[in-house]
Amino acid sequence: MKRLAALAILAILLAACAPRPEPPALATVSPDEVGLTWRECEADVPNFDLQEACFGQRFLRRTAAEEARRGTRSDDALRLSIGADSYEALDIGFGLCVYLKNGRPAKFLRSEQPEGWPAAISLVDVGGKAALEFDHDGHMTTVSHNGASMAVHDGRATVLYDGQDVCSLYGLDAAYRPYEMAGKLLFIARKDGQYFIVYDGRRMGPIFDCIALANRGGPDPSLPQCGGGRFWFWGLRSGQLYAVEVADPGAEQPPAVTDVASATVSRLQRVQDLCCPPRFGPNGDNYLTVRDGSLWLHSLASGSERKLADDVLTADWAGRAIIFTRQGQGPAAEVWLLDEGTGQTRRVGETLNPSRLVFDARGRLAVVAGDGFYLLDPASGERSALPLVQARSPGSQEWTELAFSPDGRHVAALEGTALSIVDLERQGKILVSDGIDPRRWGAFAWSGDGGQLAYATISQERTPALWLVNADGSGAQRILARAEGGAFAGLAWLPGTRFVVYQFVPNSNTATLQAEYQVVSADGGEPKTLFKNGLGLNLAHNGKVISVVRDLPGAEETGYWMAVLSYYVTS
Numbered sequence: 001m002k003r004l005a006a007l008a009i010l011a012i013l014l015a016a017c018a019p020r021p022e023p024p025a026l027a028t029v030s031p032d033e034v035g036l037t038w039r040e041c042e043a044d045v046p047n048f049d050l051q052e053a054c055f056g057q058r059f060l061r062r063t064a065a066e067e068a069r070r071g072t073r074s075d076d077a078l079r080l081s082i083g084a085d086s087y088e089a090l091d092i093g094f095g096l097c098v099y100l101k102n103g104r105p106a107k108f109l110r111s112e113q114p115e116g117w118p119a120a121i122s123l124v125d126v127g128g129k130a131a132l133e134f135d136h137d138g139h140m141t142t143v144s145h146n147g148a149s150m151a152v153h154d155g156r157a158t159v160l161y162d163g164q165d166v167c168s169l170y171g172l173d174a175a176y177r178p179y180e181m182a183g184k185l186l187f188i189a190r191k192d193g194q195y196f197i198v199y200d201g202r203r204m205g206p207i208f209d210c211i212a213l214a215n216r217g218g219p220d221p222s223l224p225q226c227g228g229g230r231f232w233f234w235g236l237r238s239g240q241l242y243a244v245e246v247a248d249p250g251a252e253q254p255p256a257v258t259d260v261a262s263a264t265v266s267r268l269q270r271v272q273d274l275c276c277p278p279r280f281g282p283n284g285d286n287y288l289t290v291r292d293g294s295l296w297l298h299s300l301a302s303g304s305e306r307k308l309a310d311d312v313l314t315a316d317w318a319g320r321a322i323i324f325t326r327q328g329q330g331p332a333a334e335v336w337l338l339d340e341g342t343g344q345t346r347r348v349g350e351t352l353n354p355s356r357l358v359f360d361a362r363g364r365l366a367v368v369a370g371d372g373f374y375l376l377d378p379a380s381g382e383r384s385a386l387p388l389v390q391a392r393s394p395g396s397q398e399w400t401e402l403a404f405s406p407d408g409r410h411v412a413a414l415e416g417t418a419l420s421i422v423d424l425e426r427q428g429k430i431l432v433s434d435g436i437d438p439r440r441w442g443a444f445a446w447s448g449d450g451g452q453l454a455y456a457t458i459s460q461e462r463t464p465a466l467w468l469v470n471a472d473g474s475g476a477q478r479i480l481a482r483a484e485g486g487a488f489a490g491l492a493w494l495p496g497t498r499f500v501v502y503q504f505v506p507n508s509n510t511a512t513l514q515a516e517y518q519v520v521s522a523d524g525g526e527p528k529t530l531f532k533n534g535l536g537l538n539l540a541h542n543g544k545v546i547s548v549v550r551d552l553p554g555a556e557e558t559g560y561w562m563a564v565l566s567y568y569v570t571s
Contacts, residue, residue, distance in 0.1 A: 026170050026203045031246065035182060038205050041243040045148035046212060046222040046234045047319075047363065048406075054243045058406075058448065059495060060227035063252065069180065071123030078123040080130060087130045089120035099132060099160060106163055112137040124178055126185045129162040131178035142342060143210055145241055147379035148363075149339070150212040150222040150234065151320070159187050170198065176213055177233075179226045182248045186231060188213065188224065195235065197246060205246070208235035222320065228252075279316050280538030280546055287538075288315050288322065295324055297340070300546075308338060309345065314354045318378060319363060325354035335367060337378045349376045349383070352391070353399055361408030373402070388422050388429045389413045398438045407450035410471050419444060419455055421473055430473035433457055440489035445500070447493050447522070454479075454500045454522065456488035462507075464488050466500065468522055479524050490517075492539055498522045501530070501539070517547065 031038040041054030052058040071080035076091035088100040099107040111119035121133040139155025158167045159175040166175045174190040184200040195211040197204050212222040212234040224233040229251020278287040289296050295312040298305045315324035322338040333354040338345045351367035358366040364375045373386040401414040411422045419432045435457040444455035457465050466480040490503035505515040517534050520527040537547040
């Protein structure tokens, strides 16, 4: 290690003294000249629903071949094999990272990233050549547009492709998000404060004033996505926001989802002093916990943690922002919004019950006010009534559970044992079932397109069942029943699939930690057990199921462990 550090210092000194030739000017091509398609869609704010409206899909998922071309992270290193060659990006301390090919240093890079945040972001095989994305300083600027904020990277970052620094090669100020398109390198570039796409060494498409970026990738309403031969990003140009798709028309699309493949548990880290399920971020890279009244942000990859706020009651994610509550002067709790990037907080409202913070498709927050709910816009602070839904069911002490449909047209409401669907556009209410167990959390969940609602019932004979119903209340059908009794809870749909994941608690198991997490097709069939002894779960849109597991099989010691399971499918 000392030898590597000495080599690093020497390399930096030599690089500083070496003359640098003038880089060639980037040629400009149109997308059709290089066999790609370019689509733009005007938007008001960046969100998933607009992506779906523009491109017919909310999220992009990498194919199995794309996943196989991505490097893996362990400790502070990224590793990738291409044929007989091996590549590593290794943090060696002193703010230095060494890039190795076949075990030999090929490049030394200086990082000013905060401790615990690796500067080597991604390592990917692009056309048989290694492409490393490296973030020198992680500097971000928050850009606001129509009340929505986007994180724009305006610091130093680069891409090394086949051992060459593309910034030096093409005279760029920064480079981000390397991706293979038709066997060639595509990335986002910045020069002289302007952002654009570079493909196969040529600038392609228009110039943008900014492109939404962040230090780490993952599905988020404002972050670039890639998968299946398509690349999505949000860009501002002349005051107008655009959703943009660059695509390879000849790319092989992933097969339709027909069966969930066997999942392998990956032990990431042990979790200490866990009192309740963590709240995972939208991309599954980090999570929130509230411990002794303090709000903490944890990195899933590194295991590091950072305190965000004190005097906190509850917390959750609102896209990339964090929403949390504090006890106010009276009976109501204050609602606060925290920008993870800047750390700035602001008060946006109040609620009578801090455990009931539910977001609708437009990013608004449903909060309890007296005997009803109202919708709070965290950006503007404006309120609007949520019709036909009470905060408490008549004559009951049970609080109402809510779930907004992804298309924003309906809300499912559990009032006591009665589950109803409220049509927000027509302001109508339809009773779906009066046999819901109010003691079980998450007894219903919307499909990804908002067209169906999955829900769990319990009969008078204590027989549990899973059902589907259309958003208009029609077509109720049972897809699963358990004659031996027990209960279903924690329902959710796997993103991009027709599969429902749930927690099943047998009658013999009174403790939640003894329950099983299972998955079943919404079209019927036999369920599959994913894992046991789980405490909450997160469905990340990168094709992972993330949970905290008690006494994970094969673990070196007992306790709580973070576990990740792949749910990629086989045809």
